[in-house]
Amino acid sequence: MTLRELKVCLLGDTGVGKSSIVWRFVEDNFDPNINPTIGASFMTKTVQYQNELHKFLIWDTAGQERFRALAPMYYRGSAAAIIVYDITKEDSFQTLKNWVKELRQHGPPNIVVAIAGNKCDLSDAREVSEKDAKDYADSIHAIFVETSAKNAININEVFIEISQRIPVLDAGGGAAGNGFKLRRRPSETRTRTCC
């Protein structure tokens, strides 16, 4: 089986739940009192997609304004970006649009963009309609899902859809993101942080 490493970054306003999404995906856990991320944190998880193993190298960036200028280091070379907003905060959807603009201007040319409307368990307090968000996502050809890191809704799905959109490897090995033949290491499916 071929193992491919895919660099993925999470972008979005502070407090929308970027770290919670990563934590749910990698650890299948949820902590309501998670600390704000400083700079970025790094985690990995390997999942099988068809006859390939996709190892996601996930850079979970800080949403706070003072770290904003650091973002290029994390989306540089990324295969995909998950931009997260909070469905109960209209402002966070506006921030998302700014991230899309920035990625268009400065991001890698073929980056896969996924939009995640998080906290869909709080639909009573909803400020962003699902339809508006979906229309916007379609207009920029982005993946769109509403997620709940708290209730584990659509978290794995985001990553599965990313896997689907990653260009298939050229059989001749000519593609830019070359795969690597894996020898007898099938047990590795889940690793946390470094090593």
Place this chain on the structure above:
Amino acid sequence: MDPLDSSESRLVESANAAENTESSLPWARFSSWLECVCVVTFDLELGQAIELVYPHDVKLTEKEKTSICYLSFPDSYSGCLGDTQFSFRLRQSVGRRGSWFGEEDAYSRDAPVTLQRELAHFYGYVYFRQVKDAAVKRGYFQKSLVLVSRLPYVHLFQSLLQIIAPEYFEKLEPCLEAVCNEIDQWQSPVPGLTLNLPVMGVVMQVRIPSKNDKPGGSPEKQAQKENLLPAPMMLPTIHELDLFKCFQSFLIHLQMLWELMLLGEPVVIMAPSPTVSSETVLALVSSIAPLRYCCDYRPYFTIHDTEFKEYTTRTQAPPNVILGVTNPFFIKTFQSWPHIIRLGELKMSGDLPKQVKVKKLAKLKTLDTKPGIYTAHKMFLQKDKSLIKRLLKGIQRKRPSEVQSAILRRHLLELTQSFIIPLERYLASLMPLQRSVTPWKTPPQIRPFSQEEFMGTLEHAGPQLTSVLKGDWVGLYRKFFRSPNFDGWYRLRHREMTQKLECLHLEVVCDADLLGWTKDKSEVEIVDLVLKLREKLMKAGKQQLPVKEGVLEKLEGYLQTVISSLPEDLQTVLHRY
């Protein structure tokens, strides 16, 4: 209960416990790599000043801060326009609260002696930027980003600086905050492990060498095969320098410099820049690996150094240190030193780097000293001409610098090993026979080291067995015995042997019939046994003695049985201890 089983689960538990305390302390993981990160700037009124320290609560004494300030800037005489990287080493202030890494921690137990954590010094790894900037009063932007660490991982930290420093100069404090928090997520260095170190969107991959690595082997190559794509940033080494580049202007004198290092002679390197100065000093210090260079060394030393007076006093003989300097003022200061290596900008003669000449010390007096090795040192061994030929041919054939460095490193390793193997062999013969270790007596003593006895072994088992180099090996050994490097080597080996004896003793005690022995003994003798045994067990735990698995647990069990055979009042007293 299966003793093996219990020991195993205990090990796992203690490992978990260690990890828990490690991650619960603020900055615990960060401080297993770095002490702090400093930003040093040039202030028109104050001169060099620390602009920022991260983490904010890190404790540096005023003296340490001053030293870091001066050592982080190139001397005014060296231009250094653009970006410059170099390293320094400074002495920690007296009375500084020791770090929480004891001498007996797992890292120091398993790391090679040359990669031990410093207990009394810090390394500083510097990235200095000096560019024209009209917005600044002085006309120049001058700033250094400095990583302060106890670890001699020069290649890793200089590579890290190449990633973070240019970003820092653009994005300032939030960038530093992010980097430090990312480093705080790194796994602590564990000898023998390959680690992935994520920082600023890239993952560096490094292997931490272990004491058990085969010298001269390259386990990194194997790691490369397992490498994944897109490739993380692979560092082939954490600490090795490009030896060939460092030594290229004195390749033909390598043998002499190796001797000077081995003997811990006072040496001054006068270099055209802090980069050349620090790389040359670090390369020289590493040239006697796997022996540890036990004297003080300063890759970059300035007149502002707190040890300046101590090291340049004329009332005593020069100290056993190697200093790298760039300020020509030092020529006068170090006139009385026995070995001064003056390096200039690298010059080529045809294809080959111009080699400096050995010169008489008397020639040093001129103001504008020419490049050369100013020394009266008489070489003990002959030069290895075939090595020099091979290297020079390599230059003509444009052999890559890494390959040239590998040849050099291999040569130096074999040379050091040829020198050290007879010593190791003799030392092993001082170990008491295994059968003299008995349960009812304190462990036998290691026989004292006799220089004459050792010299007697050289005829049959000397370096001639592994080295073709001719010369006065005996004279070299005699001088080596007077050097701090011998002292350091002997102390370390002696400690290891003492620990080995202690292990053997614990093992024979474990196999002895302790309970049977207590049958006809008085209470006093039994209590004495309990106390002694307990002390031994405590020491074994504290020093992390490499005892066979299960021995300590089994002894602990015996101890409890012996205690429970005593009258109840005594039992309570003993349990309370």
